[in-house]
Amino acid sequence: MGRALAGALLAAGREVTVWNRTPGKADDLVARGAREAAALEDAIGASDLTVACLLNDASVRETLAPVLPKLAGSTLVNLTSGSVRQARELAERAEEHGVRFLAGGIMAVPPSVGTPGAFILYSGARDLFDRVAPALEPLARPHYVGEDPGFAALYDMAALSGMYGIAAGADHAVALVHAEGGDVETFRREVLGPWMEQMLPLQVAGADVSGTVPAEYNPGMQATGLENMLSASREAGVATEQEGHLRAQLWLMRRAADTATG
Ligand SMILES: NC(=O)c1ccc[n+]([C@@H]2O[C@H](COP(=O)([O-])OP(=O)(O)OC[C@H]3O[C@@H](n4cnc5c(N)ncnc54)[C@H](OP(=O)(O)O)[C@@H]3O)[C@@H](O)[C@H]2O)c1
Secondary structure, eight states: OHHHHHHHHHHTTOOOEEOOSSTTTTHHHHHTTOEEOSSHHHHHHTOSEEEEOOSSHHHHHHHHTTTGGGGTTSEEEEOSOOOHHHHHHHHHHHHHTTOEEEEEEEESOGGGTTSTTOEEEEEEOHHHHHHHHHHHTTTSEEEEOOSSTTHHHHHHHHHHHHHHHHHHHHHHHHHHHHHTTOOHHHHIIIIIHHHHHHHHHHHHHHOOTTOOOOGGGOHHHHHHHHHHHHHHHHHHTOOGGGGHHHHHHHHHHHHHHHHHHO
16 A cells, blocks of 8 residues: 555655665655655655555554654654554654644555545644645545544544445355356346445435434334345355344344334
8 A cells, every 4th residue: 555655646746755664665666756765764854744554553653653753843644544542542642742643544445546536534633634635635535534533543444344344245145146056247247236336325325323224114024034135045055154244234123123013
């Protein structure tokens, strides 16, 4: 991801200095005009805007601890995935060292960085975001989600939860078709794709904070349907571990049906 981010900045004609724990992974970026810093301290001093994108919060903590004081007066943008608490804690440590800080959540995969449709969530001080957004624009459309530094991580994780729910459903669907001798490619193209496209906006709009199900959705009927799907999955021999999304919905529908019938 770091390579994709740096590449997008280079493509926009920006001056870029890169650093990676294992040296020599940036040859393609160097060939495109980036400067590879031999030491992290050199990269930190190269600009008043530093973008971090490492594996996880632990690697960011470990890497930044010795250089955080040197970032004083400059801006640090952390695009590493992590939790709400981790983002808030890093923001506090940055503030203690006089570092202006934005937390980010990348809503893109490396090939889509810098392309239309990709966006990055940012949280932290609004005036700082307004100031640095033009510099960050080449990465992906900057989207501000609030002063609380934890909010970029919050929305990132919640959006990923939605995505993995879809992935679980799609994987289970093709496993079922495959197990019963169906043609997976035809199913994918002619059935699953069009069906998902039709339903996705309804599912997003209908996702309910309280976990309740409106009566017009007929939760009793849906619970029966979900039980059928679980039986079909069992008959086909699909691994029960792949049924988690069906069980989650069955739990909700049964609860809603029980509430409706008193
Ligand atoms: N890839 C995606 O599709 C995607 C999408 C959205 C968000 N993200 C987020 O972007 C971040 C980076 O993902 P990635 O795809 O680039 O992962 P990756 O390919 O596994 O790269 C991890 C990077 O972190 C560095 N690193 C790991 N441990 C380190 C440590 N202890 N100290 C210093 N550097 C360390 C690695 O350096 P070495 O080369 O030295 O190992 C490498 O540069 C993650 O937080 C991920 O969740 C990724």
